[in-house]
Amino acid sequence: MPRFGLHGTFVGIVRLGTIGGVMLAAAVLAPRTGRTVRGLAVIGGMTMGGGLLALLFDVPHWDRNLLSSGAYKYAPYIHAGDVADFEASLRAGRLEYYKEGAAATVSVRRLGGTLALAIDGKIDASNAGDMLTERLLGVLPVLLHADPQDLCVIGLGSGVTVASALATGLVRHADVVEISPEVVEASAFFSKENGGVLRAPGVRLIVGDGRSHLQLTNRRYDVIVSEPSNPWMAGVAALFTREFFEAARARLTHDGVLCQWAHTYDMSDGDLRSIVRTFGSVFPESTMWRVGDGDLLLIGTTGTNIEGRLVNIVERSRRESIAGVLADVAVERATAPFQLLSLFAGGPAEIARYGDGAPIQADDRMALEFTAPRSIYGRSKDTNGTTIRQLTADARLPAAVTAVLHGADARSWTALGTMDLKAQAYGAAYEGFRRAVALDAHDxxxxQGASDAAAGANRQAECRSWLEGLAAGDSANAAVRVELSRVRAAAGDYDGAIAAASEARRLQPGDPRAAEQLASVFADMGDAAHLGPLADALVAEYPARDDGRYYEATALFLHGRLAEAADRARRLLAANPRYAKAQNLLGLACANTGRRECAQAAFEASIRLNPRDASAYTNLGVFHLEGANAAAAADYFAEALALDPGSAAARDGLRQVRAAVGSR
Incomplete structure (x- = not known):
């Protein structure tokens, strides 16, 4: 917000207006009244000049954290107890990059271990949930083409898409067209994910308008990928019109492939149908693919029988180069054909049926530019995704898709659920894991994947009821009872959690997972009396497993034997330096014995190892609050709240920070 506020701005304008009036009067009256008025004019001019200089150098100070937060888009998803908590959530994380450009304001923010690139506050790319879409935008169209030598990518984003296409080993040359120089600069923050792709041989960066490039270049491409921002952004709707798709088709080689990104979230039914129909009107041979949590890829060809090309995905996706590209989005080499083809949402017939009757977007009738912004406010709904999923429910699927779906086993469905879970597509992940359990109830x-996905989708009660039904129907299933214990403990039902874990331990006394889950419940309860003996038994029976030693150290901490707890935690970390919970425990032990350097180092190490653990941020917030560093404490509490909106400890920490600042 401006440093001197709206009132200060108004006062400044009024004063300049007064001075300007004096100058104008002096200029009019000077010829009649002589030197006195001319002197006033000079003084007035000097005063106004000084006022202008004051405004010039005392410019408003805008809060970049708030400007880049995308509050207009993300506010409905923030669970804040009051205005102060709401603002803290918007500011959460560290702003790594911010620059205002002619095309957009571009920012990069690090929050909870995730790096996100935003255009005008709306996240367009990240190294977390968006990675699956970014990878597949580059991989799927390349796999579908018989010989994809030349590629054009419109919209650089994080650079992951073009990097993924090149990493397949099938593409030899790539033109990347990006309208915003600021996005080019910001992509450098994703060098780990994109491998410094702009410096790769065969890559040419063109800073300019993608549509103009297609209309003016003489070059032809085997594959074009268009990944613009959302059509509600000013000017972006022009990349979803018939004329744009025609320009792309004109630049494709024979049997060329265009992949167009679209989305099902924050989009009216009519607008999405219109986009799909417009695409299909230019590319009758086209397919739809549902990716992640609300992304839709439209892939069309200038050739014939695009569904016949799906066999290329089956044959190529198991290659070592493809497996390497998709490893970080949890696509396994053995199950890759199933994981990829399960995303198929329709071919030419389904696209024609879905878009039937919808208006075609054209340059002279670009209604999308005006209708799309209506849908961005409020919480997203999955009605479009549900409608698209129904398109293939009773349809005759292509042979390649049918073959992999019919041959899917529990491992395949678990792999699919894991891929969706990593993409933060929690609803799809939950359904995938449940399909796996239906085939193997002991998996x-x-x-565990099902309960994790249910938590992300806010379907914990449904998951608990499902697990209880499985347990009731199979009295010998220990694995179900272990997971039921986890779900009950997360809901605060410790008695139920203890009962389920104890029953699992009775059913499989030689399986350490049941005993470890029971120890986890006792640790959450702070029940040192029961945790200590159980932890000792775990260490004795399973000396090679880390969890027993962690619970042994936790029991010592709960008993107040802090030095011994710290010693056990250090021993565990010496054997396994990547055990994040042990670092957090070491931090607590050191903090409670006044060893602040040790505590800070341990908490920070815990966050590096597991940047999604809200408790470590809360502990570090408390550490800085006790050290009278209110600003740092507020940052850590805000980040904890962003990761876990239900964290009472983080919310209380923010209140303490505000009280401490207010008392000064």
């Missing part, structure tokens, strides 16, 4: 990974 511990699928059971």
């Amino acid at each position: 511990a990974a699928a059971l």
Whole structure:
């Protein structure tokens, strides 16, 4: 906000207006009244000049954290107890880059271990949930083309898409067209994910308008990928019109492929149908793919029988180069054909049926530019995604898709759920894991994945009821009871959690997971009396497992034996330096014995190892609050609240910070 506020700005304008009036009067009266008025004119001019200089150098100070927060878009998702908590959530994280350009304001923010690139506050790319879409934008169209030598990517973003296409080993040359020089600068923050792709051989960066490039260049491409920002952004709707798609088609080689990004979230039913129909009117041979939590890829060809090309995905996706590209988005080499083709949402027939009757977006009738902004306010709904999923429910699927779906086993569905969970597509992940459990009710990974996805989708009660039904129907299933214990403990039902874990331990006394889950419940309760003996038994029976030693150290901490707890935590970390919970425990032990350097180092190490653990941020916030560093404390509490909106400790910490600042 401006430093002197709206009132100060108004006063400044009034004063300049008064001075200007004096000057004008002096200029009019000077010829009649002589030197006195001319002197007043000179003085008035000097005063106004000074006032202008004061405004010039005392410019308003805008809060970049708030300007880049995307409050207009993300406010409905913030669970704040009051205005102060709301503002703290908007400011959460560290702003790594901010620059205002002619095309957009571009920022990069680090929050909870995630690096996100935003255009005018709206996140367009990240190294977390968006990675699946960014990877597949580059991989899917390349896999579908028979020989994709030349590529054009419109919209650089984080650089991951063009890097993914090149990493397949199939593309030899890539033109990247980006309208914003600021996005080019910001992409450098994603060098770990994009491998410094702009310096790669065969890559040419063109800073300019993507549509103009397609209309003016003589170059032809085998594959074009268009990944603009959302169509509600000013000017972006022009990249969803018939004329744009025609320009792209004209620059494609024979059997060329265009991949167009769109989205199902924050979009009216009519607008999305219009986009799909417009695309299909230029590319009758096209397909739809649902990716992540609300992304839609439209892939069309200038050739024929695009569904026949799906077999290329089956044949190529198991290659070592493809597996390497997709490893960080949890696509496994063995199950890659199933994971990728399960995203298929329709071919030419489904696209024609879905878009039937919708208006075609044209340059002279670009209604999308005016209708799209109506849908960005309020919480997103998945009605478009549900409608698109129904398109293939009763349809005759292409042979390649049918084959992989019919051959899917529990491992395949678990892999799909894991991919969706990493993409933060929690609803899809939950359904995938449940399909896996339906095939193998003892699959511990699928059971845990289902409860993790349910938490992300806010379907914990549904998941608990489902697990209780599974347990009731299979009296010998220990894995279900371990997971049921986790879900009950997360809901605060410690008695129910203890009962389920104890029953699992009775059913499989040789399986350490049941005992470790029971220890976790006792640790959450702060029940040192029960935790201590159980932890000792875990260490004795399973000396090679880290969890037993962690709970042993936790029991010592709860008993107030802080030096011994710190010693046990250090021993565990010496054996396994990447055990984040042990670092957090070491930090607590050191903080409670006044060893501040040790505490700070341990808490910071815990966050580096697991940047999604809200408790470590809260502990570091308390540490800085006790050290009278209110600003640092507020930052850590805000980040904890962003990761866990229900954290009472983080919310209380922010209140203490405000009280401490207010008392000064």
